[in-house]
Amino acid sequence: MARTASIPTRIGFTALAWAIALLLFAPILWTILTAFKTEAEAIASSPTFLPQNFTLENFAAVQDRSDYFKHAFNSIVVSVGSTLLGLVIGVPAAWAMAFAPTKRTKDVLMWMLSTKMMPAVGVLIPIYLLFRDLRLLDTLHGLTIIMTLINLPIIIWMLYTYFKEIPVDILEAARMDGAELWNEIVHVLVPMAVPGIASTLLLNVILAWNEAFWTITLTSGRAGTLTAFISSFSSPQGLFLAKLSAASLLAIAPILLMGWFSQKQLVRGLTFGAVK
Amino acid sequence: MATAQTKTLSRIMMAPAVLLLLLWMIVPLVMTIWFSFQNYSLINPMMTGFAGWANYVYVIGDPSFTQSLINTLILVVGVLLITVIGGTFLALLLDQPIWGQGILRIIVISPFFVMPPVAALIWKNGFMHPGYGMLAHLWEFFGLQPVDWFNQYPLFSVIVIVAWQWLPFATLILLTALQSLSEEQREAAEMDGANAINRFYFIIMPHMARSITIVILIQTIFLLGIFAEIRVTTGGGPGYASTNIAFLVFRTGILSNDIGAGSAGGVVAVIIANIVAIFLMRAVGKNLDA
Numbered sequence: 365m366a367r368t369a370s371i372p373t374r375i376g377f378t379a380l381a382w383a384i385a386l387l388l389f390a391p392i393l394w395t396i397l398t399a400f401k402t403e404a405e406a407i408a409s410s411p412t413f414l415p416q417n418f419t420l421e422n423f424a425a426v427q428d429r430s431d432y433f434k435h436a437f438n439s440i441v442v443s444v445g446s447t448l449l450g451l452v453i454g455v456p457a458a459w460a461m462a463f464a465p466t467k468r469t470k471d472v473l474m475w476m477l478s479t480k481m482m483p484a485v486g487v488l489i490p491i492y493l494l495f496r497d498l499r500l501l502d503t504l505h506g507l508t509i510i511m512t513l514i515n516l517p518i519i520i521w522m523l524y525t526y527f528k529e530i531p532v533d534i535l536e537a538a539r540m541d542g543a544e545l546w547n548e549i550v551h552v553l554v555p556m557a558v559p560g561i562a563s564t565l566l567l568n569v570i571l572a573w574n575e576a577f578w579t580i581t582l583t584s585g586r587a588g589t590l591t592a593f594i595s596s597f598s599s600p601q602g603l604f605l606a607k608l609s610a611a612s613l614l615a616i617a618p619i620l621l622m623g624w625f626s627q628k629q630l631v632r633g634l635t636f637g638a639v640k
Numbered sequence: 641m642a643t644a645q646t647k648t649l650s651r652i653m654m655a656p657a658v659l660l661l662l663l664w665m666i667v668p669l670v671m672t673i674w675f676s677f678q679n680y681s682l683i684n685p686m687m688t689g690f691a692g693w694a695n696y697v698y699v700i701g702d703p704s705f706t707q708s709l710i711n712t713l714i715l716v717v718g719v720l721l722i723t724v725i726g727g728t729f730l731a732l733l734l735d736q737p738i739w740g741q742g743i744l745r746i747i748v749i750s751p752f753f754v755m756p757p758v759a760a761l762i763w764k765n766g767f768m769h770p771g772y773g774m775l776a777h778l779w780e781f782f783g784l785q786p787v788d789w790f791n792q793y794p795l796f797s798v799i800v801i802v803a804w805q806w807l808p809f810a811t812l813i814l815l816t817a818l819q820s821l822s823e824e825q826r827e828a829a830e831m832d833g834a835n836a837i838n839r840f841y842f843i844i845m846p847h848m849a850r851s852i853t854i855v856i857l858i859q860t861i862f863l864l865g866i867f868a869e870i871r872v873t874t875g876g877g878p879g880y881a882s883t884n885i886a887f888l889v890f891r892t893g894i895l896s897n898d899i900g901a902g903s904a905g906g907v908v909a910v911i912i913a914n915i916v917a918i919f920l921m922r923a924v925g926k927n928l929d930a
Contacts, residue, residue, distance in 0.1 A: 378738040385747045391762045407772040457657035460650035479665050481917040485889035486910035489902050490671035513664045574755040576868035595757040612758045623753035624746050631816045635854050
């Protein structure tokens with residue numbers, strides 16, 4: 365515990381921490397390495413660590429067999445689309461709650477969070493039937509609507525906790541100094557609100573990208589996102605191990621990179637600012 | 641600040657969000673409850689009319705329901721135990737003076753960003769496969785018989801996969817909380833002669849209690865609805881050995897097209913989630929100052 369640890373202690377803790385971290389990372393590392401192996405090498409009875417015959421053919425095969433790019437495009441449309449739509453609806457609501465709170469504001473916030481408690485299976489069947497009758501099954505706009513609705517409470521909560529930290533005094537000071545409303549918005553409000561909105565956007569794109577329940581149940585070939593695409597490989601007739609690894613790597617790489625760059629902001633977002 | 645004008649304005653700004661969430665909550669829920677009292681099958685159009693409590697009697701009387709209820713409980717509690725205890729341990733370790741802490745944080749958090757179907761398939765094919773999985777190689781290396789994880793220990797295997805995905809989340813949140821603990825407080829305790837165990841119980845644990853509550857709350861919301869991991873690994877089987885409530889409703893309603901019984905299962909799932917929610921929301925309500 366001592367902050368001024370002796371060198372041997374430090375080496376010990378470092379070694380232990382790295383060992384556990386690499387163990388946790390092993391499945392991802394193994395997938396990355398396997399993606400560049402030939403099928404024969406991937407399932408060889410004496411496993412190799414690094415690819416012996418480095419190959420990119422698995423990636424080409426994934427694209428040929430089931431059109432990775434189409435599914436990736438669907439994922440981008442749905443996750444970005446639903447996040448932007450959620451922001452358009454959520455920013456004004458969170459803004460109003462943060463700057464003009466009433467006695468019921470806290471109740472409204474708790475109620476919004478409680479809609480996240482509703483299990484998806486509880487509403488799956490009516491949504492499925494409604495979508496079937498409205499011809500929304502397996503469409504991108506149908507999926508975007510659902511994704512917006514399930515993530516809206518999180519968007520509002522996150523924005524609320526960020527907006528809450530913008531001091532009201534600053535707005536009043538700006539007004540005193542004779543700033544016009546427009547200037548006030550452009551020079552004071554926007555710069556203070558943008559970081560919070562950006563973090564919210566980022567986290568929600570990640571959540572929507574990885575959402576699997578609704579994409580699996582409401583889409584098939586046409587509007588399938590990457591989560592639905594990968595789930596279709598669960599059967600033994602699916603891709604082989606090396607190709608499956610390539611497909612997996614392609615599906616997780618964008619979000620893994622985004623997550624790495626934003627992990628500091630994520631804690632706040634993931635806990636609605638409750639842990640700082 | 642809150643003049644009549646701003647009040648009206650703020651109501652207008654909140655209206656779309658409130659209306660949408662209200663609709664999202666009420667319309668499907670009312671429909672689920674309605675269907676749950678109907679004879680309604682997509683396969684057999686002869687089945688129509690009011691069913692009374694028949695669907696509920698059928699669902700609750702079904703042994704697979706009891707089993708999936710128990711499975712749901714084991715799944716949620718099992719994953720929570722592993723992630724909270726493991727996460728606390730890992731957070732304490734990462735909080736030590738170690739080299740490369742920044743990179744370690746990035747490596748440890750990684751599984752959280754892996755989409756559930758990919759996580760499940762990596763474990764199923766790359767790790768737990770009895771033929772060419774890493775674990776099979778490891779077992780053979782020690783002269784042991786490879787284990788067919790998903791057939792022999794289906795629920796346990798699902799727990800391992802889900803815990804792997806959520807351990808990073810717990811670790812990251814708890815680590816952040818630990819790092820906000822003031823240095824002076826620790827040093828003072830150390831000066832006063834408190835040993836590591838005492839410091840853990842009297843300083844670190846009380847400080848972490850709030851973040852542990854948050855971790856449990858957020859994970860429970862997601863763990864009650866575990867679906868993709870089961871869908872791509874065991875398909876709920878063998879039998880109903882790894883079926884949870886979420887998967888049972890999907891199986892009854894969507895795969896078997898029995899809308900009535902599936903809806904009754906859905907209503908039961910909502911009731912369970914609400915019982916859990918009442919407790920959790922109280923805890924979180926105390927912890928969050930809105």
